[in-house]
Amino acid sequence: MKNKYSVFSLIKNALSQHENWQQAWGNPEPKKEYDAIIVGGGGHGLATAYYLAKKHNLKNIAVLEKGWIGGGNTGRNTTIIRSNYLWDASAGLYDHALKLWENLSQELNYNVMFSQRGVMNLAHNLQDVRDLKRRTHANRLNGIDAVWLNTEEVKKFCPIINTSPDIRYPVLGGTLQRRAGTARHDAVAWGYARGASDMGVDIIQNCEVKGIKRNGDKVEGLETTKGFIKTNKIGVVAAGHSSVIANMAGLKLPLESKPLQALVSEPVKPIIDTVVMSNAVHAYVSQSDKGELVIGAGTDSYVSYTQRGSHNIVEETLKAILELYPIFSRMKMLRQWGGIVDICPDASPIISKTNIKGLYFNCGWGTGGFKATPGSGDLFAHTIANDEPHKLNAAFNLNRFVSGDLVDEHGAAAVAH
Amino acid sequence: MFLINCPFCGERDQSEFSSGGEAHIVRPKQPTELSDDEWAEYLFMRKNIKGIQFERWNHAHGCRKWFNAVRDTSNDKILSVYKMGEKPPLNYK
Numbered sequence: 001m002k003n004k005y006s007v008f009s010l011i012k013n014a015l016s017q018h019e020n021w022q023q024a025w026g027n028p029e030p031k032k033e034y035d036a037i038i039v040g041g042g043g044h045g046l047a048t049a050y051y052l053a054k055k056h057n058l059k060n061i062a063v064l065e066k067g068w069i070g071g072g073n074t075g076r077n078t079t080i081i082r083s084n085y086l087w088d089a090s091a092g093l094y095d096h097a098l099k100l101w102e103n104l105s106q107e108l109n110y111n112v113m114f115s116q117r118g119v120m121n122l123a124h125n126l127q128d129v130r131d132l133k134r135r136t137h138a139n140r141l142n143g144i145d146a147v148w149l150n151t152e153e154v155k156k157f158c159p160i161i162n163t164s165p166d167i168r169y170p171v172l173g174g175t176l177q178r179r180a181g182t183a184r185h186d187a188v189a190w191g192y193a194r195g196a197s198d199m200g201v202d203i204i205q206n207c208e209v210k211g212i213k214r215n216g217d218k219v220e221g222l223e224t225t226k227g228f229i230k231t232n233k234i235g236v237v238a239a240g241h242s243s244v245i246a247n248m249a250g251l252k253l254p255l256e257s258k259p260l261q262a263l264v265s266e267p268v269k270p271i272i273d274t275v276v277m278s279n280a281v282h283a284y285v286s287q288s289d290k291g292e293l294v295i296g297a298g299t300d301s302y303v304s305y306t307q308r309g310s311h312n313i314v315e316e317t318l319k320a321i322l323e324l325y326p327i328f329s330r331m332k333m334l335r336q337w338g339g340i341v342d343i344c345p346d347a348s349p350i351i352s353k354t355n356i357k358g359l360y361f362n363c364g365w366g367t368g369g370f371k372a373t374p375g376s377g378d379l380f381a382h383t384i385a386n387d388e389p390h391k392l393n394a395a396f397n398l399n400r401f402v403s404g405d406l407v408d409e410h411g412a413a414a415v416a417h
Numbered sequence: 418m419f420l421i422n423c424p425f426c427g428e429r430d431q432s433e434f435s436s437g438g439e440a441h442i443v444r445p446k447q448p449t450e451l452s453d454d455e456w457a458e459y460l461f462m463r464k465n466i467k468g469i470q471f472e473r474w475n476h477a478h479g480c481r482k483w484f485n486a487v488r489d490t491s492n493d494k495i496l497s498v499y500k501m502g503e504k505p506p507l508n509y510k
Contacts, residue, residue: 241467243463243464243465243466243467244467247464247466252458252462252463252464253462253463253465254457254461254462254463255463255465256438256463256465257465257467257490301435301436302431302436302472302488303436303438303439303465303466303470303472303490304490304493305467305490305491306490306491306492306493308418308493309418310418310431310432311418312418312432342465345460345461401457401460401461401462402453402454402456402457403453404453
């Protein structure tokens with residue numbers, strides 16, 4: 001790292017009123033040609049470029065972003081990180097990411113504020129209890145920490161939850177993954193951008209892809225708002241807009257893009273020191289370091305690219321939150337927003353080659369991609385560099401929709417992912 | 418959040434309706450003849466258009482009838498509604 005952040009650099013810059021800090025990443029114009037181009041400058045795309053440069057020795061790489069980096073779903077999610085998925089393939093994928101999170105601030109020399117405050121998933125009916133207990137066992141067989149808590153233990157772990165047996169959906173217990181938690185979402189994009197830029201990756205913002213040039217069954221380059229750029233490896237990490245890019249290459253993907261909403265309250269003193277998710281009533285909540293309650297709502301049922309979402313979705317979530325946490329009844333909500341999430345029929349992602357040579361897709365993360373950012377970047381970089389998937393993402397290929405070998409994670413994902 | 422003009426009941430709030438996704442995906446006439454690729458195409462692959470999309474809606478909390486709509490997914494404006502079995506309006510592509 002050329003300009004390492006440390007206590008010494010902090011002292012040095014304090015002496016000059018913090019006016020001489022170096023730029024964290026460059027702002028270059030695109031070159032005529034690259035060895036690989038990543039389309040999409042969110043967390044996953046920047047992580048992909050970072051690991052391509054770091055582990056696969058590719059130096060001539062560009063990341064194209066139509067807006068500003070981290071301005072899409074990276075800046076719009078509720079920052080939850082966990083790996084307690086049901087199936088072996090998912091457990092491998094998400095726990096790989098969680099292990100990278102544990103060392104990410106050191107790796108990037110950038111504080112991503114990773115906080116292992118635990119994630120608790122609540123059960124509200126007998127089927128929830130069965131499903132969550134089964135998932136706990138599956139997790140432990142895969143070496144992922146998970147414990148089952150009964151109602152009293154839930155109350156002890158998070159005292160503000162209403163565990164009264166006479167509420168509409170009483171709390172019958174829950175699972176807890178202690179290694180899970182949250183991180184600062186913007187810092188993840190910025191940290192990867194800085195790390196990638198430091199290794200010579202060109203991060204090009206305000207550059208929208210308009211077309212993919214193909215020669216027969218292989219790619220030759222990209223038409224962009226900053227002109228044509230030649231390359232024979234394109235990695236698309238465009239989240240909600242993946243289908244738009246795929247259509248440019250004449251591909252159809254098994255995706256539907258829908259608005260997913262979140263909201264934050266006014267900041268208050270520390271009141272909830274963990275993340276609590278409740279799939280059955282669709283409410284999940286944590287508290288940011290600024291003190292705001294961070295609340296995740298659901299997706300709309302229809303395809304839309306509006307980044308808004310419907311009021312009735314927010315209303316349903318807040319109803320559930322108030323029943324579970326009566327203490328929040330007089331909180332005021334400050335902001336609400338939507339992000340466009342690309343949802344796969346099996347609620348699992350696609351990190352895959354396509355039948356067009358040199359065109360790779362990393363998409364379908366749906367409502368829960370943030371948690372996987374480092375692992376997704378690492379495995380996608382491997383897939384692009386070797387033209388073969390890593391064993392951890394082999395199951396997440398596009399061909400599974402033809403073979404029928406789906407990774408059905410609706411059980412682990414439900415609506416809250 | 419937007420209004421949908423149900424061809425049977427008139428204009429109602431979107432929350433009364435449930436979305437049936439992309440319209441005019443024809444169920445295969447000879448399912449036994451289909452290859453795995455063709456099944457994948459029918460079951461899973463979607464245009465997922467940003468722009469003008471033809472789609473199915475059900476007035477689930479109203480007359481419970483299905484119908485088709487033309488909607489711009491980039492701004493949620495409904496441009497036209499038409500009944501099941503009718504040909505899509507020609508002035509949208």
